Amino acid sequence: MEILDILISASFWAAAIRIATPLILATMGELICERAGVLNLGIEGIMVAGAFAGWMAVYSGTGLWVGVAVAMVVGMGFGLLHSVLTVPFGLSQHVVGLGVTLLATSSTYYAYRLALPQVNSPPKIDAFQPYEIPLLSDIPLLGQALFSQTPFTYLAFALVAATSVMLYRTPVGLAVRAAGESPAAVAAQGLSVTAIRMGAVIVGSGFMAMGGAFLTMSAFDSFFFEMVNGRGWICIALVVFGSWMPGKALLGAVLFAAFDALQIRVQQTGFGADIPYQIFLMAPYILSIVALVLVSRRAQVPAALMVPFNKGER
Amino acid sequence: MTSNAEIVLRLDAITKRFGKLVANDAISLSLHRGEVVALLGENGAGKTTLMNILFGGYTADSGSVQVFGQTLPPGNSRAALDAGVGMVHQHFTLADNLTVLENIALGAQPMTDVRLSKKEIYNKIKILSDEFNLKVDPSARVGSLAVGERQRVEILKALYRDVKILILDEPTAVLTPQEADDLFGTLSLGIKNGLSIIFISHKLHEVMAISNRVAVLRHGKLVAETLTADTDKNALSALMMGTAAKSPDITLANPGKTLLSLQDVTTPDIGNSPGLKSVSLELKAGQIVGLAGVSGNGQAALADVVGGMRMPSQGALVLNGKTLTQWSPRAAVQNGIARIPEDRHKTGTIADFDLTENAILEGYSTAPFSKGGWISWKNAKQFVTDIIEKYDVRCPGPDTRIRLLSGGNMQKLILGRVLEADPQIVLANQPVRGLDIGAVNYVHSQLLAARDRGAAVLLISEDLDEVMDLSDVIHVIAGGRLSPGFARGTMTPAELGIWMAGQGFDAQVAHAS
Numbered sequence: 001m002e003i004l005d006i007l008i009s010a011s012f013w014a015a016a017i018r019i020a021t022p023l024i025l026a027t028m029g030e031l032i033c034e035r036a037g038v039l040n041l042g043i044e045g046i047m048v049a050g051a052f053a054g055w056m057a058v059y060s061g062t063g064l065w066v067g068v069a070v071a072m073v074v075g076m077g078f079g080l081l082h083s084v085l086t087v088p089f090g091l092s093q094h095v096v097g098l099g100v101t102l103l104a105t106s107s108t109y110y111a112y113r114l115a116l117p118q119v120n121s122p123p124k125i126d127a128f129q130p131y132e133i134p135l136l137s138d139i140p141l142l143g144q145a146l147f148s149q150t151p152f153t154y155l156a157f158a159l160v161a162a163t164s165v166m167l168y169r170t171p172v173g174l175a176v177r178a179a180g181e182s183p184a185a186v187a188a189q190g191l192s193v194t195a196i197r198m199g200a201v202i203v204g205s206g207f208m209a210m211g212g213a214f215l216t217m218s219a220f221d222s223f224f225f226e227m228v229n230g231r232g233w234i235c236i237a238l239v240v241f242g243s244w245m246p247g248k249a250l251l252g253a254v255l256f257a258a259f260d261a262l263q264i265r266v267q268q269t270g271f272g273a274d275i276p277y278q279i280f281l282m283a284p285y286i287l288s289i290v291a292l293v294l295v296s297r298r299a300q301v302p303a304a305l306m307v308p309f310n311k312g313e314r
Numbered sequence: 315m316t317s318n319a320e321i322v323l324r325l326d327a328i329t330k331r332f333g334k335l336v337a338n339d340a341i342s343l344s345l346h347r348g349e350v351v352a353l354l355g356e357n358g359a360g361k362t363t364l365m366n367i368l369f370g371g372y373t374a375d376s377g378s379v380q381v382f383g384q385t386l387p388p389g390n391s392r393a394a395l396d397a398g399v400g401m402v403h404q405h406f407t408l409a410d411n412l413t414v415l416e417n418i419a420l421g422a423q424p425m426t427d428v429r430l431s432k433k434e435i436y437n438k439i440k441i442l443s444d445e446f447n448l449k450v451d452p453s454a455r456v457g458s459l460a461v462g463e464r465q466r467v468e469i470l471k472a473l474y475r476d477v478k479i480l481i482l483d484e485p486t487a488v489l490t491p492q493e494a495d496d497l498f499g500t501l502s503l504g505i506k507n508g509l510s511i512i513f514i515s516h517k518l519h520e521v522m523a524i525s526n527r528v529a530v531l532r533h534g535k536l537v538a539e540t541l542t543a544d545t546d547k548n549a550l551s552a553l554m555m556g557t558a559a560k561s562p563d564i565t566l567a568n569p570g571k572t573l574l575s576l577q578d579v580t581t582p583d584i585g586n587s588p589g590l591k592s593v594s595l596e597l598k599a600g601q602i603v604g605l606a607g608v609s610g611n612g613q614a615a616l617a618d619v620v621g622g623m624r625m626p627s628q629g630a631l632v633l634n635g636k637t638l639t640q641w642s643p644r645a646a647v648q649n650g651i652a653r654i655p656e657d658r659h660k661t662g663t664i665a666d667f668d669l670t671e672n673a674i675l676e677g678y679s680t681a682p683f684s685k686g687g688w689i690s691w692k693n694a695k696q697f698v699t700d701i702i703e704k705y706d707v708r709c710p711g712p713d714t715r716i717r718l719l720s721g722g723n724m725q726k727l728i729l730g731r732v733l734e735a736d737p738q739i740v741l742a743n744q745p746v747r748g749l750d751i752g753a754v755n756y757v758h759s760q761l762l763a764a765r766d767r768g769a770a771v772l773l774i775s776e777d778l779d780e781v782m783d784l785s786d787v788i789h790v791i792a793g794g795r796l797s798p799g800f801a802r803g804t805m806t807p808a809e810l811g812i813w814m815a816g817q818g819f820d821a822q823v824a825h826a827s
Contacts, residue, residue, distance in 0.1 A: 171423040171430050174412075178420050181409035187371070188407035189421030189471070190392030300411060 002269045003262070010144030012261055017145055018219060020257035021153045022047070022211040027235040027242070027249045028156075028163050029075075029207030034239055035167060036200030037180035037304040041097020042082045043208050044232030045104030046075050050209025052108045055216035055223045056115060058125045068152070068213055075209020076202045078104050083201035087194050090308030101232070109225060127221035128152045152218040157250075159207065164246040176200050180302035183309035193309045208232070234288070241292050243299035255291065259284035319346040322510050323368075323399070323479050328377035330363055337363040339534045340377070345479065350501070350511045352525035352542070354518075354554055356750045358720075360534040361514045362404065365481050369401040370394045381479065392421075400472025404483040404514075406464050410457035415439065417456055418471050435474075442473050446503050447496070457586065461608060462493040469500065480504065481512045486520060488776065490608055491811035498524055516554070517779075518547045530554055555751050562759040565766070567786040567802075570599030573738055573770045574620065574651075579629035581615050588794035589615045592629065595789065595796060597739060597770035602761065603799070604785025605774040607814055612794035613774050614656070617743045620772060621653045622646030647676050649739075652732035652764075656743040656774075658721065662728050665717035669709060672716050673698040673731050701730030706756075722753030729760055740764050740771045746780065758784060778807055778814075792816040 006012050026047055033040040040046075054071035058064055078100055085096045116122065128150035137147040167173040175196050178186050183193040211231070216223045234256060242249025263280040266272045272280065323345040330338040337360045345351050353361045366372045368379050373389035380386070381397040394401075408417050419435045439452045448466040456464060465485060472480055482501075486494040501511060501524065515521055521528055522542060530538040530553045538553045574597045581589035590612055597603055597620075607613060618624035619631065622643040631638045633649055646653065653676075655661040663672045674683045674694045682693040698712045705726040709719055716724060725745065732740070742761055746754040761784065765771050775781050781788055788805065790797040790813035797813045812818050 169430055171419070171421075171427050172425050174416055174420055174430060175425065178409050178412060178416070181411050182407065184403075184405075185407040185409045185417065185420065187391060188401070188403065190370075190390075190395045191421045303409070303411060 002271060003266065006262060006265045008141070010141050012265060013141065013145030013258075014148060015261040015264075016254060016258040017149060017153060018257075019260050020253045021149075021156045022214040022219065022231060023235055023238060023253040023257060024156045024160060024211070024250055025214060026208045026211030026232060027238045027253055028159055028246060029204035029211065030235050030239045031242070031244060031246060031249055032163065032167075032176070032204035032207065033201050034305055035180045035244060035302060036176045036197045037183065037302055037307065037309075038083070038086055038197055038201050039093045039097060039236075039306050040079075040082060040100075040201060040204060040208075041094060041236070042078055042100030042104060042205065043097075043235055044228060044230070045101030045108075046078045046205050046208040047212030047215075047228045047232050049078060049104040049108045050075050050212030051216045051228060052112060052212075052223050053209065054213030055125060056111075058217065059123060064126075064128055064217060067217060068155075068210060071209045071213035072206040075212075076206040078209075079202040079205025080198075082205065083198040086308070087197045087201070090310060093306050112223065112225075122222045122224065124221045125217070127216075128218040150218045152214050156210075156214070160246050160250045167246065177302075180304055183304055183307070187309070197309075208235075211235070237288065237292055240296045240299060241288070243296060244302060252291075252295075256284055256288050259287045319348060321345070322347050322382055323512075324380040325364070325368065326378045326380065328364060328367055328374050328379070330360075330367060330372060330374050336534045338367070338374070341531070341534075341536045342377075343529055343536065343539070345510050345512060347510055348505055348508065349527060350505065350513055350525045352521040352528045353512055353514045353531065354516065354521055354528055354550060355531035356516060356554055357748055358750055359531040359554075361531055362483055364531070365401060365483060365512065365514060368394065369399060369481060395421075395475050395477070398476065398478035399481070400475060400477030400479070401481040402465065402468040402472060402483065402485060404485075404487065406468055408456045408464055408467060410455070412456060413452070414450055414454050414456060414459070414467050414470075415452040417467060418452075418474050422474060438474065439470060442470055445507070446470075446473060446500050448473075448500060461488045461610065462490070462496075465489070465493075465497070466500075473504075478508065479510050479512070481514070483514045484516075485513070486515070486517065488609060490814040491778070491807050492815055494520070518550055521550065522547060532556055561755050561783070562762055564762065564783065567601045567765065569601040569786070570768060572596045572598050573634060575632045576619065576626075577630045577632060579619060579626040579631065581619060581624055581627055583794075584615075586610070587614050588612045590619065590626070590796075591794040593794075593796040594629075597772055599738070599768045599770050600765055601786045602765050602771040602773055602784055604781035604788045605772065605791055606778055606781045606788055606810055607776070607791040609776050611814075612791050612796075613743070615794065616791065616796075617656065617741060617774055620646075620739070620741050621651065621655075648680075650735070650737045652735065652737035652740045652769075654725075654728055654732060654740070654742045654745050656747075658724050658728060663716045663724060666715055668713050668715055669702070669707070669719075669727060670694050670698045670712045672727060673701060673712075676731060677735070697734070698727075701727060701734065704734075705730040705760075722749045722756075725749060725753065725757060729757065733760060733764060736767070737764070738769055740769050741774075742771060743774045744776065745773070746775075746777075778810060782807070782810075790814055790818070792819070795819050 026043055030040055030043055050071040053074040054067040057070040058067040082096055082100045085091045086093050130148050130150050133147040137143040167177060175191055179193055179196045186193050212228055215227055238249055238252045241252035263283045267277055267280050321344050325341060325343045327340045327342055328338050329340050341364055355361045367374045370389050370391035378385050381399055386397055387393050415435055418439060436452050443450060448470055450463055450466045456467060485497060513525060525542045528540055528542055529536060576593055576595045578592045578594055579590050580592055583589045587610060605613060619626060622641050622645055625641050631641060677683050683690055695712055707723050707726045709723060745757050761771055773784055786802050787799040789799050790810055792814055793816050797818060
């Protein structure tokens with residue numbers, strides 16, 4: 001009964017959408033990379049770097065939106081590194097991805113210590129505030145859940161729509177999808193597989209960094225070590241869950257976030273008092289694995305995912 | 315046609331090396347408007363390399379390409395397409411998970427366009443497919459199309475870009491004789507509409523039928539260029555091989571008892587690859603049974619069943635009079651089934667293992683290669699040395715990694731590995747694919763020798779000529795169904811083609827021969 005009450009409360013869904021936002025952004029980034037045929041395991045580290053860069057920019061005096069842009073550019077920088085190594089050099093995407101994650105994470109912590117050597121508790125910034133969209137926010141339940149979020153969340157939803165339109169309605173999107181399916185077909189049509197794949201990885205990495213920046217600039221107002229806390233890895237699974245389709249990946253992110261929001265609330269009920277809290281912390285991951293297995297069995301993996309392409313090779 | 319027509323394409327002294335191998339040695343060639351030039355040569359003669367240089371897939375070490383008088387920048391497929399050169403690759407360059415329309419639209423619109431104009435593209439495809447008689451559904455997923463249809467998509471892709479010069483690399487290799495005729499019809503329509511065509515092939519009858527002029531490549535050199543009307547098959551064959559290579563004499567078979575029979579065997583489909591549908595087949599001692607058919611029609615399933623990789627879901631597999639209940643690759647090897655796999659690189663050998671290791675891949679766990687659980691490298695080395703000598707495997711030595719060998723020498727090692735055990739059944743799946751004529755003749759003579767020793771041979775090939783030359787009995791496989799057996803010499807290619815297209819089965823109830 002208590003769980004039902006939670007499920008019909010607007011504040012629960014508002015929290016779910018808030019928790020989902022960084023996942024949505026980073027999942028879109030990963031999805032673009034993978035659609036072009038590159039698995040980007042740098043995602044976790046790029047989110048850490050984005051979280052720090054956006055927050056640091058704002059702390060140094062820039063506006064919030066400039067902070068978002070700074071995070072994106074930093075992410076794109078790591079994307080450039082990743083794509084140079086994996087696309088023209090054709091190195092192992094697993095090794096490069098994990099390397100980028102380690103590099104981005106540790107260089108971020110290093111930069112943090114350089115910038116704030118004497119600080120014990122990190123300073124706060126004036127983060128994004130919720131903006132109630134006129135009229136729409138008056139809709140019962142939905143208005144509170146969807147239309148009383150911060151502008152950063154609205155941006156995330158807009159980017160899902162933009163990604164979808166880009167992939168399915170534009171010549172560029174067709175080229176990206178084809179690069180992930182059959183690079184030979186792309187090359188035979190006179191297009192550069194290298195340019196398409198590098199572009200996709202760089203843009204995708206920018207999205208990942210924005211996902212990280214949401215944590216420090218909207219969900220919270222400060223930067224902590226370990227704050228990304230495996231969200232990047234969740235996004236890798238969400239791309240599979242969404243069968244490499246933006247809309248379904250968005251649903252997956254919201255679903256996972258709802259599980260997460262639910263376990264916090266259930267812990268606070270009488271039902272939750274008798275059970276070790278670790279069980280609840282585990283729950284969203286277990287439920288996600290179950291959902292992943294059920295949904296993604298018939299998913300269409302990009303045929304050339306993780307297959308390097310070298311023109312003119314015999 | 316007329317040699318005084320405008321020259322649309324000129325290759326000037328093209329040279330290309332891969333390491334020590336000179337794939338193209340100062341080749342010059344020109345193409346006139348409205349002309350079909352056949353580029354003839356054995357596998358490895360350098361035909362595909364030359365055309366890839368023309369189309370920008372490779373960069374030549376020296377030499378230049380001129381299209382309509384303009385020099386093409388090297389290694390740039392886009393420039394080639396823009397100049398009006400299109401290429402239909404032997405291995406199709408299509409994305410299976412995209413639709414026909416998406417495959418054709420790819421790269422056809424500037425990347426700066428905001429919208430993909432699906433409607434306009436759809437209409438233009440419709441017009442082109444009517445004009446050139448290339449029937450295909452633009453909204454179908456390419457992965458769901460048959461091979462012949464995919465080739466039509468490849469040709470439409472080029473025509474969509476308004477090419478004036480079309481290069482076709484071994485276009486009939488995967489087609490039934492009827493589909494090949496349709497293709498030739500389309501090409502003559504193209505000529506009427508102002509296309510010029512370069513047609514790569516090693517099949518002499520096609521070259522004679524379709525080309526105006528023939529250019530012959532051998533070992534990377536252009537050895538002859540002549541009007542088709544001024545030459546004949548024998549002359550071309552001699553030019554192609556250098557010397558008149560002699561194919562093995564074929565004697566009549568003397569079939570003995572049935573060694574392996576399939577009785578109403580059915581296996582499930584796996585993805586796009588059809589399973590067997592109530593197939594009955596008998597392999598008799600001293601007889602070559604040939605399996606003709608377009609690739610992807612159940613050959614893989616049949617080879618898997620005979621080779622121990624798959625168990626029938628229905629029906630029985632009878633070996634030497636005993637119905638098999640347990641069947642595995644190891645059981646197949648132990649029962650004397652020699653397996654020459656379809657893909658010698660992926661399943662026949664391990665590229666980074668040396669010749670010795672590859673030679674004992676099947677027998678490593680039994681004597682003489684295994685002694686009390688330890689590998690006897692001495693015996694293995696002796697075995698491989700014998701194979702190298704007896705089967706004329708050209709290699710630096712038994713310690714060479716097998717990836718460094720040519721396809722022909724790799725295949726000889728596989729032949730030695732399986733034939734030295736004096737097998738009672740030989741499963742030869744595409745045994746000569748990609749080999750040059752000398753190696754082809756060698757493999758064929760070994761198969762015939764195995765037959766004459768009393769082995770039952772199952773020859774699976776997409777090359778109808780090969781099946782017709784070698785087989786004592788021919789079955790056609792289409793959509794997982796097997797035709798009755800036809801004795802040597804009782805069927806024409808066209809008649810077999812009807813079965814290959816899947817049409818004979820409905821006219822009569824298939825029965826085992």
